[in-house]
Amino acid sequence: MITATTTESIITPRVIASPSSWIEGEAIRQLEQTARLPGMRAAVGLPDLHPGKGYPIGAVFLSERIYPALVGNDIGCGMALWQTELTARRFKPERAAERLQGLEGPWDGDLDAWRADWNLEPTPFDSALGTIGGGNHFAELQVIEKVLDETALAALELEPERLCLLVHSGSRGLGESILRAQVNQWGHAGLAPDSPEAEDYCARHDQALRWAEANRALIAARLLDALGTEAEQRLAVWHNGVEPVDWHGERLWLHRKGAAPADRGPLVIPGSRGSLSYLVAPTGDGETSLRSLAHGAGRKWKRGEARARLSGRQRPEDLAVTALGGQVICEDKELLYDEAPESYKGIERVIGDLVAAGLCHPIATLCPVLTYKVRKAEHQRPGRARQTERRRR
């Protein structure tokens, strides 16, 4: 007997982007392919849609089943915004840059207390709590560049003269281990909700969400501590994950794969480190966009492609300051090129497409002042003593 518990009809994915917005063919193919998975009910590509490893990034999927492989390894990856005590007027990026050291290593604070605060069980990956990681992850100080909705900004308790801190990171090795265990046992198959394996995955997934959120908070705390200042968190969202939703009275599973939630109030959609980020308020009923928004500008060039394209015309030192005047700390050459502003699409187009589709309205723009990616360990770079020695000769 065949039990028809899943919908067999093929759904047609939608792409929310103006015809003039360039989207890679491979990303569309991945979107269509993913939309054919059993139990898929809706699939939407957002304006930052680009190819990922098997599944597209910048997309959202509504399904009868749970697809861990679609969520990917960085479960809980997301953005959090703080308002710092620093004022834009008095901030000295070069001085601040000098003080930001050693954020890559394990935190030497009270890990037990931190885990207790965030309701986290110990994991084998906790030495990475409070570390940014690689790829597109960063911690960035930003100045509010232009206020477009004063009332909304005030409601968020964001004062225009104070610097913001935006942190983008995820669940590091923990999320990766959860996905790996999942794929080893079940492959890429969708899990039936209420099955033991689904419950097991969801429990681990939710733990990774909390871990990632705690990670962003600890990254912020360490960075603020290094700068000798304080801050209050204003916004927090994750853009990689799956959650049950009531969809017109039916219980379905909403997968966000590089897609920000549009059902939890205002959020930041960051551009590259060389462009503005947008603080936006979601608008509309969430029907056409599956309650989601773009999570960033979207990659234009694949990882590893940027160095070959840019190294001829830009030296590493040229990439240390962006066109908008922001300082960049990234002592990893490959990453420095991979995450160069040119590797990303223009954020203005992405926001424009979302606004045109009636999905959000801008509250303010944020301009990067100091972007922290990675420092090498102290022993890997020329120390003060050696530099002094050289100068004497």
Place this chain on the structure above:
DNA sequence: ATGTAC
């Protein structure tokens, strides 16, 4: 994306 896989 990943205290990565080869």
